[in-house]
Amino acid sequence: MSNRVAIVGIGQTTHSGRRPYVNDGELIYDAVTKALADADLSINDMESVMAGNMDLFEGHALNDAMLNLYSGAAGRPGFKMNTGGTVGTMMAIQGWYHVASGLYDIVLVIGWEKHDEGLVTPAISTITDPAVDRHFLVGAIGGLATVSVAYMQRSGCKLEHAAMVRADASHAASRNPNAHMREIYSVEDVMNARMVMYPLNLLMCCPTSLGATALVLASESKAKKICKKPVWMKDHVTVHVEYGGAQFGIGEKRWTSHMEAGAKLFKRNHITKPMVETQVFEMYDPFAFAIPMWLEDFLVCEPNEGWKLVEKGALKLSGEYPVSPSGGVLCTNSIGDSAILRVAEAALQVRGDAGEHQVDREVKQALASGFGGSYWSDLLLLSKTMD
Amino acid sequence: MAGRVGIVAASMTKFEAAKTSQHLMDLVVEVTDKVVEAAGINLKDDVEAVISCSQDHWDGRTISSMPIPDATCSHLKDESKVAGDGAYAVLYGAMHILSGDNNLVLVVSHCEESITDGTMIENWSIDHIFHRMLGLDYTMGAAMQARRYMDKYKITPEQFAKVVVKNKGNARKNPYAQEAMDLTVDQVLKSKMLADPITQLQKKPVSDGACAMILASEEVAKKLTPNPVWITGAGNYYEHHNLGDRDLAECDALIKAAKKAYKMAGIGNPVKDLDLVELSEYYAPEELLWTEGLGLCGRGEGGKLIDSGKTQLKGQLPVNPSGGLLSGIPITVAGMTRVAEAVWQLQGKAGEHQVQGAKRAVAHGCGGLCGQMHCVLVLEKGGK
Numbered sequence: 001m002s003n004r005v006a007i008v009g010i011g012q013t014t015h016s017g018r019r020p021y022v023n024d025g026e027l028i029y030d031a032v033t034k035a036l037a038d039a040d041l042s043i044n045d046m047e048s049v050m051a052g053n054m055d056l057f058e059g060h061a062l063n064d065a066m067l068n069l070y071s072g073a074a075g076r077p078g079f080k081m082n083t084g085g086t087v088g089t090m091m092a093i094q095g096w097y098h099v100a101s102g103l104y105d106i107v108l109v110i111g112w113e114k115h116d117e118g119l120v121t122p123a124i125s126t127i128t129d130p131a132v133d134r135h136f137l138v139g140a141i142g143g144l145a146t147v148s149v150a151y152m153q154r155s156g157c158k159l160e161h162a163a164m165v166r167a168d169a170s171h172a173a174s175r176n177p178n179a180h181m182r183e184i185y186s187v188e189d190v191m192n193a194r195m196v197m198y199p200l201n202l203l204m205c206c207p208t209s210l211g212a213t214a215l216v217l218a219s220e221s222k223a224k225k226i227c228k229k230p231v232w233m234k235d236h237v238t239v240h241v242e243y244g245g246a247q248f249g250i251g252e253k254r255w256t257s258h259m260e261a262g263a264k265l266f267k268r269n270h271i272t273k274p275m276v277e278t279q280v281f282e283m284y285d286p287f288a289f290a291i292p293m294w295l296e297d298f299l300v301c302e303p304n305e306g307w308k309l310v311e312k313g314a315l316k317l318s319g320e321y322p323v324s325p326s327g328g329v330l331c332t333n334s335i336g337d338s339a340i341l342r343v344a345e346a347a348l349q350v351r352g353d354a355g356e357h358q359v360d361r362e363v364k365q366a367l368a369s370g371f372g373g374s375y376w377s378d379l380l381l382l383s384k385t386m387d
Numbered sequence: 388m389a390g391r392v393g394i395v396a397a398s399m400t401k402f403e404a405a406k407t408s409q410h411l412m413d414l415v416v417e418v419t420d421k422v423v424e425a426a427g428i429n430l431k432d433d434v435e436a437v438i439s440c441s442q443d444h445w446d447g448r449t450i451s452s453m454p455i456p457d458a459t460c461s462h463l464k465d466e467s468k469v470a471g472d473g474a475y476a477v478l479y480g481a482m483h484i485l486s487g488d489n490n491l492v493l494v495v496s497h498c499e500e501s502i503t504d505g506t507m508i509e510n511w512s513i514d515h516i517f518h519r520m521l522g523l524d525y526t527m528g529a530a531m532q533a534r535r536y537m538d539k540y541k542i543t544p545e546q547f548a549k550v551v552v553k554n555k556g557n558a559r560k561n562p563y564a565q566e567a568m569d570l571t572v573d574q575v576l577k578s579k580m581l582a583d584p585i586t587q588l589q590k591k592p593v594s595d596g597a598c599a600m601i602l603a604s605e606e607v608a609k610k611l612t613p614n615p616v617w618i619t620g621a622g623n624y625y626e627h628h629n630l631g632d633r634d635l636a637e638c639d640a641l642i643k644a645a646k647k648a649y650k651m652a653g654i655g656n657p658v659k660d661l662d663l664v665e666l667s668e669y670y671a672p673e674e675l676l677w678t679e680g681l682g683l684c685g686r687g688e689g690g691k692l693i694d695s696g697k698t699q700l701k702g703q704l705p706v707n708p709s710g711g712l713l714s715g716i717p718i719t720v721a722g723m724t725r726v727a728e729a730v731w732q733l734q735g736k737a738g739e740h741q742v743q744g745a746k747r748a749v750a751h752g753c754g755g756l757c758g759q760m761h762c763v764l765v766l767e768k769g770g771k
Contacts, residue, residue: 372450
């Protein structure tokens with residue numbers, strides 16, 4: 001039986017596209033300071049400090065060790081994990097294992113990225129095998145444009161639905177002071193944006209942002225002592241499947257890793273109606289089709305229903321099942337930080353501390369997801385109560 | 388530790404300077420096949436999660452574990468990657484089991500150092516604001532550390548050279564080793580000078596290879612093998628990064644990691660309680676400093692320890708009976724091979740370099756500039 005684990009401190013930097021006078025260590029320090037202040041603890045209370053991001057994006061090797069004066073890991077335990085876009089959720093999960101194993105009582109986990117100091121698309125282009133399929137996929141957009149077309153073909157989703165998703169996200173982000181792109185866009189604005197790779201135009205793609213997020217995780221006994229509003233990490237699932245250009249969701253194929261993650265998580269937690277039993281979903285949504293398509297693939301709604309929910313306005317901040325009320329990855333994408341930010345935002349919703357973008361109902365349970373590689377899914381279930 | 392984590396089996400490739408005919412994933416397939424056979428399990432049905440260990444820069448690839456599900460037959464399973472040293476991946480695998488989340492985990496690490504320029508990667512891991520432009524790499528760091536160590540504790544170059552003679556000599560009995568050599572102290576000191584006092588033979592050679600192991604909960608481990616090896620203690624700590632924030636003749640992180648692991652395992656006197664140590668010496672002087680950090684001798688006595696012969700293969704407490712990293716093991720794989728060697732010793736499967744009657748061992752992984760992070764694992768056979 002695992003030890004139970006709670007989130008007892010949450011901190012994030014503001015996010016933006018360029019901050020030439022702030023270095024990556026200072027970003028980390030900012031998020032850590034805020035998380036510790038939120039938990040009302042000092043760095044000396046942390047038994048282990050773990051920081052993760054993507055090595056090739058800024059070009060630093062072993063940067064967990066390089067920046068450990070800023071993160072507070074110097075002189076403490078910790079190690080780095082790197083699993084692509086899911087690295088942020090992986091940091092939360094790594095922290096969960098540290099505490100659930102009984103080896104640690106309280107740990108600090110950090111995800112960060114500073115995209116203005118690197119080139120993302122050339123780095124992402126190296127994820128595929130140099131001999132077999134590197135020439136298929138240019139950055140992330142090649143694969144995501146392909147799956148978007150496939151989704152439109154099989155489900156009846158139109159370009160306008162993706163534009164609605166982006167317009168909704170812009171309204172949500174405008175209420176989130178930490179989001180990167182806070183401009184409000186109409187459906188027409190989105191439709192008129194410059195095409196990048198059909199069907200994804202510039203506004204339907206996530207931006208490149210910079211920022212950091214830190215979480216303090218504690219064991220049950222510790223959390224109850226030190227925290228008035230612990231958010232329990234009730235369950236988590238990680239699924240990875242083999243990549244390949246030819247397998248990238250073409251035709252009838254659905255996102256199998258998301259499906260496996262959703263199936264496992266809901267079965268283990270006896271969730272039969274995810275849109276009722278969870279009240280909000282902070283999704284890693286790096287392109288506008290992700291929200292309708294992946295709601296289906298995570299088994300949250302029925303196949304081909306996702307875009308109809310968008311059309312009804314059900315997924316807006318004020319809708320019946322708010323998805324990414326923070327504005328999501330569509331408005332803020334600092335990759336190593338993007339997925340842990342989903343966990344942080346979902347936890348804020350559970351606590352009722354999301355401020356202007358707090359959803360208008362009690363959040364008893366929330367979902368947070370991470371996405372990376374070509375098919376890599378992390379799905380977490382957060383809860384107000386332990387049971 | 389709350390429960391016990393057993394290591395059921397371990398495997399390695401032979402280590403070579405350049406495995407030009409094998410793709411990185413061929414190495415993973417090779418060690419996975421071997422370890423699955425050794426553990427007597429079904430890869431597809433029995434392995435619940437895979438922990439891999441590699442670093443993007445060394446593979447020249449963002450998300451270097453992308454092809455791991457393919458190579459380990461773990462389609463739709465939990466796969467996650469430790470981006471550091473392999474010993475940490477073993478520790479993370481143990482956490483998966485201790486948490487009750489998994490009963491059987493495959494841990495695998497791979498690296499082909501020959502496909503890239505390691506000096507540049509080392510430089511990219513050094514603080515980019517103050518130190519990187521000095522052109523530092525790990526060899527220069529090791530040289531500065533060795534100089535400080537010599538200066539503070541009166542250790543001599545001859546004592547460093549003895550480490551090389553011992554380790555490359557031990558490697559002659561290890562069929563997986565890359566560089567087995569019959570050397571003299573003089574030959575080591577007279578090999579090409581890289582960064583004073585580090586000569587070519589005192590530096591780990593460029594190497595390609597992989598390592599894997601199967602970790603299981605106590606119940607499952609006992610079912611699978613009559614001689615599981617238990618992880619009974621673990622500790623890991625970071626040093627400060629900036630060299631100005633450290634005394635390079637000291638190794639505080641290692642001392643803390645060892646103390647924590649020993650306390651967990653109930654070890655009071657490591658010299659008496661341990662039967663062998665497999666540690667990560669990327670450079671010869673590190674072995675002496677790490678033996679001090681691991682409490683195998685007093686502070687400043689690393690030189691005396693190698694002089695005494697106690698750490699020889701037939702000595703009282705053999706250190707690196709396998710030949711250590713100096714015989715050629717790639718980065719990231721390094722710490723995991725230390726664990727694997729210790730496992731084979733405790734299972735009595737080490738072959739010609741077997742330490743007779745070994746019951747308890749320490750495996751040590753490390754990484755970064757001047758040994759910036761250390762992971763110590765205590766391994767035991769038998770017990771309740």
